[in-house]
Amino acid sequence: MQFSLVSGDAAPVSGELLVIPLFEGELVGDTAPASLATADSALDGKLRAAATQEGFKGKVDQSFLIHTLGRLGSNDRVLLLGLGNRARFQPEVLRLAAGRAAKTAQRLKATSIAFRVPATDRAEDVVRAVVEGLELGVYRFDKYKSAAREDKSPKLKSATLALPPGTEKSRALDDALTLGLKVAESVNWARDLVNEPPNVVTPVRLAQAAQQAAKEAGLQAEIGGRKEIERLNMGMFLGVTVGSAQEPRLIHLVYTPKNAKDAKRAPLALVGKAITFDSGGLSLKPTEGMVEMKTDMAGSAAVLAAMKVIGSVVKPPFPVHAFIGACENMPSGTAYKPGDILTARSGKTVEITNTDAEGRLVLGDMLTWAGEHEPSAIIDLATLTGACMVALGNYIVGAFGDDDATVNSVLDAAKSAGEEMWRLPISDMQKDALRSDVADMKNSGERWGGAINAALFLKEFVGDIPWVHLDIAGPSNSPKERGYLNKGATGSGARTLVELVRQRAVDIATQPEPKAAPVKAAKRAKAKTAR
Template identity: 40%
Template sequence: MLDGSDLMKIRLLRDRPTQILSPWVILPVFENSPNPPAGAGDTGLATLVGRLRDRKELTGSLGELTAIHEPAGFAAASALLVGLGPLEKWDAGAAFTAGFAASKRLAGQPRDEVALILPAVATDFPDERISALIEGITAGTRGPGLRKSEPGRYAFGTLNVVPEEGEVAGRLEALESQIRRGEIVGQAVNLARDLVNTPPADKRPEALAARIREVAQEAEVSAEVWDLARIRSERFGGLLGVAAGSSHAPAVVILEYRGAGEGPHIALVGKGVTFDSGGLSLKPSASMEDMKCDMTGAAVVAASVRAAALLKLPVNVTAYMALCENMTGGEAMKLGDVLTMRNGKTVEVLNTDAEGRLILADVLSYASERSPSRIIDLATLTGACMVALGLKVAGLLGNDDRLRDEILAACSATGERAWQLPLDEDVREALKSNVADLKNVGGKWGGAITAAKFLEQFVGDIPWAHLDIAGPAWSDSDSVTRDAGGTGCFVQTLVKFLEGSGS
């Protein structure tokens, strides 16, 4: 899982694209553009591409791939044309998609060296499209087959990044910065994907906590792991209730990165259910098949903090992750049980498959007590959010308009998708219990909103936002531009948010 052998070397070259000696060169192409592929100039390859366009055999649509061997005018043995989509719509999201498609196509076998030509439109004013392109290429070399007897995907030995225009002296530092950013963020996306794709038997709470601590400490992020005794002493009644049905003890992981001295800090909170059977409110078998992904929130939070540290962002971040299994053992919580949360509120359990909000309630309470400037939690929380928004859009809710706007701006900048849902006060009526302060489920309607309203009871007056990532966290299908399995969603957004936020 992302050991040294999985990391490719990335370097910026200033040679002419046509003179790059490489087995493969990746040439970006814009959709329906009269211009030749990046770096092709007036070569024979450019003439060939023009003919292919005329015959409608090549369009440059986003993620379209066309391999050409012995490209006329190039020293490279083969060229892979990758579509960027329309120039006017080419943003960071499109750049990531194109990079992912190209590297996925080439990473099916070991390659010592691959070259990427950067289009001049991005290098004239180096921006995050370059970073996103590198992120996509990095992510595309990593597949979900962590337990295959033979690897299905190989990281390139070296990725040579070559500007379309050879003279970049005035832009060299900015280009190198964006390439380095893309490398770090791409590795963070892969870390989150790897953690999600790991089989549940290999990431019991204790094992996952140890892995998160290891990767954090590699980036000089301080890491603290709580065992069962500490969790009990901290009165995490929700986490203890959910974990009671498993023979494996829960864990809490706290990461601290201080890039802004002694100033205030942002709190990131992640749900970490390493396998969710539904508890006694048992899920159907088909609904359990992807439940190793129910710890995506924790994986994304851990990977994002690691990236922030490696990027040396001037921000203070504390991450809190509650890890457990939701199982059906003899001590499992029952419908009608009442749990006492960290902040003293009591909760009547009427559905053991609404467990994520129970463990988040404790962690949100604890995080709030430490007075962060803002709190963001991420969780694969509700199927209702998937019903409302589909499989590629996260639900965004919270108690602070400015924070929500900042998160939406970060989403827009990265190409990741979230949609704001209302959090009206009348929703709280559905959470009233006859025997406790709250119940853990509401009525039939608005389940994603009800769940967020439940969480709101545990953050006090601190600006807080909740991302329900149940849809985009996992992909059931494989395609040219996407892998089946964990997606690593919202690592890019969190890093972008932290870059622009300070504390």
């Protein structure tokens, strides 16, 4: 979709659907924005009257649609969106509302939309939220539906964002629009990867997608196969993949700053789970639990989507690496078995008590490999446990880690990006659940505290490096349409990773340069060294 910004005033803005977001209390009285007053006047006061009669008050999730009957220029219809209480406003509310507007436009077969950006003290965040909401909201995955392929009806192609009165176009707002569009396009790309059937997105196909993403974003891509995995002694990764006829892939993407000084900084490491189909292995899942297991690579899709934005738009003053081990978990005569003992790259031995706890095995080897690159921090994303869904539901990510500063930075980034996360404990009191009589540890413990047990397992492979584990099992897949979400893949985590990198880049940019040693003192030190 094409986006443009125009300076905001009460003049008409081109678009078949005019969208006016309102806070509670703005429908009536003197607090109404000029855009509403203008539209209401053109409709002889019928807009406010009809909205009031229908119970629209500007509350969150409320909307009201009316036909203009040709009285408002090119605006065939007006859509009012509720934003709730102004004092409690967060951009995510607007992002969700913009998503609803995009879906309304699609149902109306509108090709253009005019969006009145609400006045707040966070202009850049608001512009970005509108762009992301609209672009995410138009997303559809219907390529395998015959009716969709034959549908020639008009599509939403353009959006004009009218800035509020007193807000002029600026480089910062243009940058916010560009970033928001790139983030949303990349998230939609990740949604496509997750929504594709498992016979299409195999480990090989995922690696090809990673290579293409790297090419587009100016990243370095290294792809390895079974021989490379064997050479790296990734015994846990190999154990999971031996039951499948599909060849595994080792994926390593690298963003390196062009500035030589920045390139020498410690990298940030991102690790994504990439089980392209999880049958449970010999610990076979029931049919209903297997249907959506094509989504077990959602963590890797989010990491790849984030890398696309990091390399093409954010371009931080430090390296960023992505590590992904892609494979299937299948039952066969060659599959790994309960009772097997696998040796990790780190040298730890692991007794297999449940072959359906496979994601942590692959991640363990990936975390060890990532740690060998001496990163400043490691963030992993994984659809790891149903237990996390039991605890937090379908829309909240579980965050684990014992380095408070790193965990808080991820939570702050998530809040800014509009993705809800909640920190869960990672207590050593649970470690007994992973104790093995025959190996260093088991891959699966008791039922209770399952999400914590999985996080504790991963912790064994990160050493002293600051690390955060994000369990996205619930939010990776929406059970219904909501705001800019459709039923299906969400791209959960990608926006947070982009925001985390952006915030780290800002922190580095605002750090004072270390003072250089006085010339005389430096000369004395050099002379002393020479003696």
